[in-house]
Amino acid sequence: xxxxxxxxxxxYFTLIGGLLIVYGLVGNVNLWWGLVLxxxxxxxxxxxxxxxxxxxxxxxxxxx
Amino acid sequence: MNHTLxxxxxxxxxxVLYFLFVLGIGLILKRRIKTSSDFFLSGRSMPAWxxxxxxxxxxxxxxxxxxxxxxGAKYGMITSxxxxxxxxPAMVFLAVFMMPFYYGSKARSVxxxxxxxxDEKTRGFNAISFSIMTVISSGISMYAMGLLLNMLLGWNFNxxxxxxxxxxxxxxxxxxxxxxxYNEVLQFFLIVFGFLPLVxxxxxxxGGWTGLRAGLAHVAVARGFAPGAWSESWRFxxxxxxxxxGVEWFGMAMGLGFVLSFGYWCTDFLIVQRAxxxxxxxxxxxxxxxxxxxxxxxxxxxxxPGMIAIALTQRTGVxxxxxxxxxxxxxxxxxxxxxxxxxxxxxxxxxxxxxxLIASFMSGMAGNVTAFNTVWTNDIYQPYIKRDASxxxxxxxxxxxxxxxxxxxxxxxxxxxxxxxxxxxLQLVFAFINAPLFATFLLGMFWKRANGHGAFAGLLMGTxxxxxxxxxxxxxxxxxxVKGGWLGLVHLYPSEMAQNFWTAIFAWTxxxxxxxxxxxxxxxxAHDLSGLVYSExxxxxxxxxxxxxxxxxxxxxxxxxxxxxxxxx
Numbered sequence: 001x002x003x004x005x006x007x008x009x010x011x012y013f014t015l016i017g018g019l020l021i022v023y024g025l026v027g028n029v030n031l032w033w034g035l036v037l038x039x040x041x042x043x044x045x046x047x048x049x050x051x052x053x054x055x056x057x058x059x060x061x062x063x064x
Numbered sequence: 065m066n067h068t069l070x071x072x073x074x075x076x077x078x079x080v081l082y083f084l085f086v087l088g089i090g091l092i093l094k095r096r097i098k099t100s101s102d103f104f105l106s107g108r109s110m111p112a113w114x115x116x117x118x119x120x121x122x123x124x125x126x127x128x129x130x131x132x133x134x135x136g137a138k139y140g141m142i143t144s145x146x147x148x149x150x151x152x153p154a155m156v157f158l159a160v161f162m163m164p165f166y167y168g169s170k171a172r173s174v175x176x177x178x179x180x181x182x183d184e185k186t187r188g189f190n191a192i193s194f195s196i197m198t199v200i201s202s203g204i205s206m207y208a209m210g211l212l213l214n215m216l217l218g219w220n221f222n223x224x225x226x227x228x229x230x231x232x233x234x235x236x237x238x239x240x241x242x243x244x245x246y247n248e249v250l251q252f253f254l255i256v257f258g259f260l261p262l263v264x265x266x267x268x269x270x271g272g273w274t275g276l277r278a279g280l281a282h283v284a285v286a287r288g289f290a291p292g293a294w295s296e297s298w299r300f301x302x303x304x305x306x307x308x309x310g311v312e313w314f315g316m317a318m319g320l321g322f323v324l325s326f327g328y329w330c331t332d333f334l335i336v337q338r339a340x341x342x343x344x345x346x347x348x349x350x351x352x353x354x355x356x357x358x359x360x361x362x363x364x365x366x367x368x369p370g371m372i373a374i375a376l377t378q379r380t381g382v383x384x385x386x387x388x389x390x391x392x393x394x395x396x397x398x399x400x401x402x403x404x405x406x407x408x409x410x411x412x413x414x415x416x417x418x419x420x421l422i423a424s425f426m427s428g429m430a431g432n433v434t435a436f437n438t439v440w441t442n443d444i445y446q447p448y449i450k451r452d453a454s455x456x457x458x459x460x461x462x463x464x465x466x467x468x469x470x471x472x473x474x475x476x477x478x479x480x481x482x483x484x485x486x487x488x489x490l491q492l493v494f495a496f497i498n499a500p501l502f503a504t505f506l507l508g509m510f511w512k513r514a515n516g517h518g519a520f521a522g523l524l525m526g527t528x529x530x531x532x533x534x535x536x537x538x539x540x541x542x543x544x545x546v547k548g549g550w551l552g553l554v555h556l557y558p559s560e561m562a563q564n565f566w567t568a569i570f571a572w573t574x575x576x577x578x579x580x581x582x583x584x585x586x587x588x589x590a591h592d593l594s595g596l597v598y599s600e601x602x603x604x605x606x607x608x609x610x611x612x613x614x615x616x617x618x619x620x621x622x623x624x625x626x627x628x629x630x631x632x633x
Binding site: 002019020029030 | 077078081085088089096109114246410411412416
């Protein structure tokens with residue numbers, strides 16, 4: 001399958017969003033902006049997942 | 065006043081993670097680079113949205129983020145003209161009218177299009193001047209980054225510059241243009257999410273848009289202008305004396321809105337290369353239009369923080385915000401964005417903001433290096449040094465040119481550090497060369513009678529006209545020399561910006577007229593111009609839905625920009 005840039009973007013923003021949330025709780029803009037980043041990162045990963053799922057479905061239909 | 069920022073573990077973690085991801089993308093893409101087309105043009109495989117965001121991000125260098133923030137503080141809302149007048153119309157024109165020729169001609173670069181349309185000497189002139197210019201531009205960006213990181217974080221100037229240069233070198237060397245483009249998409253989102261909280265916190269602090277306008281009214285009155293001069297974009301453009309930029313509407317609309325912006329967005333290979341890497345003609349045409357949407361909203365991300373900063377200085381004591389000064393005591397507007405980051409961001413968010421700042425430097429640097437390695441290999445090395453080598457050899461040369469481009473950029477950065485004035489002169493010379501360029505392309509694409517002799521003579525005449533105009537004029541309060549007046553003084557401009565805009569107008573007009581005259585008195589082009597000239601190229605019959613057609617998307621972008629101009633009139 002082709003390289004999908006949404007995957008590394010999703011992982012990076014989810015990671016740094018998580019870091020900001022943790023820091024916001026134990027280190028509140030860090031907490032709130034961390035949540036925004038996690039939502040964005042999660043959305044990107046969801047797009048990748050749905051693209052992968054539809055790709056898999058297409059393959060199955062073609063085989064069927 | 066000390067503006068050093070103190071980083072903690074979380075700031076470092078965000079920064080180091082970014083560097084690791086950038087290098088990881090380069091490593092993943094290394095396996096996909098098998099031919100020189102993969103390396104220089106991503107194998108023409110980029111989806112429209114990726115090419116579009118990279119198109120936008122390649123322009124997000126240091127000048128954009130730091131420079132536009134500085135201009136926001138210095139000139140206010142008038143700075144938005146660099147987007148709503150000086151970018152969007154040109155991006156739409158490129159997508160609707162010019163991209164079919166760039167993409168359809170199968171040219172690998174903008175200079176190569178000039179060879180296909182005109183002749184070898186026109187290509188050589190453009191390729192050599194462009195190559196030198198990209199290296200110098202990249203060097204200036206590196207120098208600015210090293211200086212800024214040294215000032216803000218106390219990092220060693222040499223170490224910070226070399227680390228960023230090596231990271232950019234690594235990911236381009238590994239993955240070529242694909243790696244640069246994919247990283248530019250990551251950098252785009254990082255810049256948006258890194259600077260957006262700055263705007264939100266700043267506006268919240270100053271009392272929203274109403275509070276900002278009130279603060280800016282005090283700024284304007286204190287400097288002898290009408291209260292709205294910092295918060296409105298067109299209302300005070302009637303005369304040069306009534307706005308802080310010192311430019312009138314005609315100079316702005318023609319100099320920036322036509323000559324300079326079309327010259328940059330429609331002919332600069334650094335930008336156009338991203339769209340040329342798209343997977344199809346349709347994607348290549350949509351890329352600049354996709355970029356136009358975030359581009360028209362970027363003033364709120366990079367200009368508004370500067371406006372907030374200058375408004376905050378009116379209430380020193382309450383907010384505790386002070387603009388840093390240069391050695392001569394005048395405000396150092398270039399530090400507006402970094403100082404705002406330190407003012408509003410706690411550790412954690414500060415790491416994100418600084419990473420976004422470094423990402424903007426790196427995307428600008430990568431854009432220059434990928435454009436340099438392509439033009440060097442395809443337009444200088446292949447035609448003039450080693451003509452019939454294998455594709456593997458040109459792929460190797462592309463990687464070698466990447467290393468050379470980075471090393472030359474570093475050398476240029478050290479040259480700036482040692483001889484600032486030499487670089488000012490060099491930049492000025494390249495401004496003369498660039499100003500007339502769009503006239504050559506416009507006539508080349510839309511007038512089949514334009515020929516190689518006409519194009520070459522036009523470029524030389526345009527460059528000469530720019531130099532003569534600059535040599536005979538001077539901005540107010542400037543010294544004779546690199547600022548102008550070195551041939552004598554015929555006209556005094558109210559500002560350097562006004563002089564730049566009118567220099568561009570003179571250069572473009574001279575090139576346009578000289579190209580027409582010389583073309584008419586010399587032989588027409590003998591070769592087939594299909595795919596290179598509008599009248600000789602079959603119309604594109606697209607199968608797209610009507611709302612996805614470039615003309616419709618372009619009209620929507622222009623309409624949106626007109627609305628923005630009216631809202632902030």
